[in-house]
Amino acid sequence: MARRGSWAIPGPGPRAALPLVLLLLVGFAAPLLAILDYSFMPPRTFSLTGEPTLENYVTIFQSTSYLSFLWSLALATVTVAVLALTCYPISYGLVRVFGRWATVLTLLFTIPLFVSENVRLYGWVLFFIKNGVLLGALKTYLGIEFDSWLFTSSATVFGMIYVYLPFMLFPMTLGIAMVPNETRDAAFDLGASRWQVFREVELPLSMPGIVIGFLLTFVLAVGAIAEAKVLGGQAIIPVTHDIEIAFTYAQNWPLGAALSVLLMLVVGALVLLVLRRFDLDTILGRR
């Protein structure tokens, strides 16, 4: 038997995986490491090899950046909560009620995804703006004049709910579709009420889809920027906007990197907390 030398050629598996490993190293790990490195570089420098410092983190903790973090987290939380309440009935309908119309409705929810988010948001601006589609029509046909609600924090929330709806709806729909009809029928046969079937059978069994919808929507929403800019008129500055300003107008990449690292840590910690409470493996039934 040939001795396994210390320089043995890796097997076909590792060899086949090598391109993917390289791609992940270069395309995924390297940028994150660069961001981490930049966050410890002196402010307003452009080199990755400067004298490491904690100055950027000190600046953030001494500033009012916490307001931006709080806004981002609050907006994402409200978005997830509203979407959870609105999407569950729609998802339930798509799986159990609408029958052949479910496909048409799914298409209607999917089609907007083919149009750029910014274009859709500007469409809403034209719809809601003073003398625009809605207020202009009310004024012309009914003689009623309202102030527009654009450029407010509620307009930002509306935009986020609109943009992230499919990311909650489809995992939820999948979760509800995973509940076998036989289980519901058995519960009814055993005398469970409609409420008991929902609470003790349907909700727990559809939990994988719901949790994935929550996580996906929250992570995307916490990184949102366009809604606050276009519909919100920057009435709110989310942390992503602070990061953008640091990387552009402020020419302060290390500060932007430090804000990014903190955002990743905050979101990562929250996601881990949720995953500790709802273990994905368990709810997906793997153990």
Place this chain on the structure above:
Amino acid sequence: MLKQKITRRNFMEQSTAMAAAFAAGTAGLTSLAGRAHAAREKELNILCWEGYNSAQVLDPFRSSQAAEVKAESLTNDPTMINRLRAGETSVWDLINVNNAWARKEMWPEKLIQPLDRARFEPYFEKMMPAFKPPYKWATSDDGAELLGMCQRFGPYSFVVNTDKVSRATAEDQGWDLWNDPANDGKYGILESDDWNVFVLCCIAGFDPFKVHSDDEVVKFTETAKRVFKGAKLVGDPATMNQALVSGEIDFHLTGGTYSASPARADGNANIRGITPKKGPMAGGKGGISWIEVTSLVNNPQLSPLATEFLAYVQDPTVAHVVAFAEGTFNPVAQMANPDCFKLFTKDELDSIQWDSLEEEMAASIEYDIVPDYAKLLDIMTAAKREA
């Protein structure tokens, strides 16, 4: 799975093997990149403000040179310059930014390289009188080098809906429009943070383009908080124009021909860039103007097409296309040439406020670097966040 299981003992060996494979791959890529650089006669990469990246401008050049021309458009100078600072000098051939950057930042930092004076200076002779060579913003501090070519320019202070605030009132009242509490909720702020630093200084009553005293910084802080708190919205030029036309706002800062021209070209002659008649800058001037300078990037493998493109856009026909390329519409220095000027229709001249251009430029200070910009921008960003 690895044929040889990774253990604590052989971890370093396996890691070394992976690193060697990675290095070999990287070396291969580098060598490919080297070959690509060597063959740059038919490719050109341009980093610019919108307009130079439009098909109307680029397509004729592409076909005449049989070249692959890529242009990326950004809407602020610092971002473009950061791209070069971060090592993209090996990517781009031309950079198109506002006047002060070439002379004061990019040239001292060796991010750009000089042009052949003998070939390019004669073009300045055909431009408007203000650009007569040696033109300050196109030359190095010592006057020895030609650092770029000029084309688009314009006054850039604020914009009003003249149905709500007349041109005369706006010009007379100037920056005090933002010092009147009665105007809270009636104005927007263009998302143009570097320019907003300038105009907040003007509203606070001092020259932006100097080092500021502690008292002035305090005044700037107070002004930034107040102005952002009173704003109805902050947004891009399209949103500002939409808000002006719909009646959401009556005026906005920062703005001028560049931002108002698309609305004017669309038939809204009541949307007008305003240059204040008085202000806190040298000579009592109240307006600020910009002049673009397009420079050769200090690319070790500079495309020979870079200088050809600079010459191409000086052609009267192309200059007119540049003035009215997609996005925003702007005057060009080549309008001094009758062959170029005759291409502009009356509507086009109206949309770029040709009637007042000369007086507005005369009432403006040219875009410059703010020495304590970083500090003021941080204050303004915080004010915006807390508003």
